[in-house]
Amino acid sequence: MVESREWQLVRRPDGWPVPDDFRLATAEVPEPGPGEVLVRNLVMSVDPYMRGRMNDAASYAAPYQLEQPMYGGAVGRVEHSTIDRLPPGTVVRHNLGWREWVVIPARHVEPVDPAADGVPASAYLGVLGMPGLTAWVGVFDIAEVRPGETLFVSAAAGAVGSVAGQLAKLAGLRVVGSAGTPEKVAWLHEIGFDAAFDYHDGNLTKQLAAAAPDGVDCYFENVGGDHLRAALNVMNPFGRIAACGMIAAYNEAVPGPDNLFFIVGKKLTVRGFIVSDHAHREPAFRKHVAGLLRDGKLQFAETRRAGIENALDALLDVLRGGTHTGKMVVDLAD
Secondary structure (H helix, E strand, C coil): CCCEEEEEECCCCCCCCCHHHHEEEEEEECCCCCEEEEEEEEEEECCHHHHHHHCCCCCCEEEEEEEECCCCCCCEEEECCCCCCCCCEEEEEECCCCCEEEEEHHHCCECCCHHHCCCCCCHCCCCCCHHHHHHHHHHHCCCCCCCCEEEEEEEEEEEHHHHHHHHHHHHHEEEEEECCHHHHHHHHHHHCCCCEECCCCCCCHHHHHHCCCEEEEEEECCCCHHHHHHHHHEEEEEEEEECCCHHHHHCCCCCCCCCCCCHHCCCCCEEHHHHHHHHHHHHHHHHHHHHHHHHHHCCCCEEEEHHHHHHHHHHHHHHCCCCCCCCEECCCCC
């Protein structure tokens, strides 16, 4: 039996989460039973969608239970196993992060091979994980991008937006992104965006119109609010919106855009999607994106925090749209 630190939600946030809503607790982890493995988590994921799980409300993801371990994506190493196909030392991906150790049924883990794929273990939480699949599905299946079009990506320097923009660029589109700092804007140019702007620098519609003088054909929606308003103003007739997230409204009420009539007048298609409904696309996604990574055609960034004690600060930073670039992860062990 080992001791493990774990993050728990002890109070449901009212608006923006604060540190007093959480607790870093210590728990004893038992030996694995039949069909189970003991995993030491190496790295865990920090994702904006976790904010929704803090509410006691029906949603696509079950809410966290108070005074119980939080959970999210993680990659770990099997330390003790009761089944032959997952011997000790196997690196696995699973959804019981936000703790250092976990006993988990073997059917709930997926072996991964960072050495063979030439990526760090954390890549299976980002570019080769849920954010990467979200970007891939949003670009190709939901927005149905076409060469020669213009794609606008909000929150473009994040784990999803940065991959979505690059995939569209490789597919022959002109790509425009918004981000929250000059450093993030500069990075978007480095990874191939045709234009990028800091949404703090003035009127969003004017900035987007200047960056996309021929209009926007596809919008990868991560923010909502004023970003959605600007996109509707600038979109071309018969444009498509892939609505992935609306982080502007995760922590406080945000009025809807006052120009929704453009959806009708411009004959736009708006489609929301949740990546878990597209798990069947995982093999095609993995083959495509892994190939791009091997060929050096796709870049990804990670912002890393060390130690489970720093995980809460990492989550709050993500929710505030802080200084991180790309995928936020927390390293738990060597």
